[in-house]
Amino acid sequence: MSRSNKSILLGQIGAAHGIKGEVRIATHTAEPENIAGYGPLATNRAGLTVTITKVRRQKNVVIATLEGVSDRDTAERLNGVELYVDRDRLPDPDDEDDFYHADLIGLEARIDNGTVIGTVAAIHNHGAGDIIEVRDEQSGDSFLYPFTKAVVPEIKLADGYLTIVVPLDAPEGEEEPD
Template structure:
């Protein structure tokens, strides 16, 4: 993937969890490492770019923020946006250190073992509090497998080549 293509890509930085109050505020979940930094990447848009919103965080609430989005003035309008994911262009996001990745960059990558045998593809990246897990799906896998996203289990991530080399714990695959 060329750098020009990647600069124009959108990265999901948050989602609307529904209305907050009766004056058009929304419950905003931030997917940013520093949750309040989501406003630094505004205006945010829908994935297809059909709607764009300026964002003003009004206060912290459980699991996110209460926020005012431009063009959202009523509780009904806020409720109608529940589940909507918000995106920012990659070029507005900070560059990452060499050993860190945006989740969006990992999804879809081919996963091979240290011998080159195909294990599957990354379906999702999850964090349940004890570190990131890669959800791997593919032929020969019933359901999915959760691979710890650690240096031991995933020694190589090559975004440009579109693959991850994994050294999974014994018996995982």
Template structure:
């Protein structure tokens, strides 16, 4: 588990060549920026990695890491998650642009001020971001996915430490299966 305030920037997915280069799955907007914020750390914070991006391989950044000089050492890093301290990242430029880490753990309220829960995670399944919210007084197994759209999440106040959701009255209703309803 990474330290609080650490953001996952990428993960080493394998070795490239015989000179110790690694391929990295980057979670930055521009994949090559994975090493642009200074040295990265592993989840424990004990190992530091100084990356130099040297190219791309099938869309993945290829990097040299100081101290890694052969394929065996590079392969040993496979699966290593690479983190950076949140304070090294620039402030977001757009008003409605957020780092996922800034949203995780924020309390979520309905429009009337009633507390709904806490943001556990953010997901991107390809059609847009989804907030995974654990309802107040319930465990992770009761988590609800809410589309992270202006209609469903009209207010995000990072500095105030709160998010407001507008869920329709039918949001929690389970639709009836038309096939089972037609059977006697």
């Protein structure tokens, strides 16, 4: 699999915690404490890099000590900062059915007969499961599909495409148009 220089969002700094400069971080890593192991993290603030020196888990966030942050005022100014790592610094998934969402962005989306319907523009999750956004480059329209094995049965990263089986069933209680 070819790797890219895409940035992966690992977490977001939240409110300050205490008076000694600690911050809460909502992480997107499998094990929340592992966010500290990625070394210096890029951010969505120009020129700012963050290094986590100490971390402990607390409920659904981690409490972190950041290099160079030793007071509450400095910690409060970091609220909302997103933390990124280059995709190249992450290990390849162990299983061929595992992948990072960032690896899917830009893949060609085809229906099961091979017709190209667009390019993967984003993967969204609003709490009820992942949704894949496919953008038709010609019209500029975007289409959203449930990101399930039934709808996206085949992902060929090395070949640069995935297959979408467009759901045709009407929602329960509605009839198909004649």
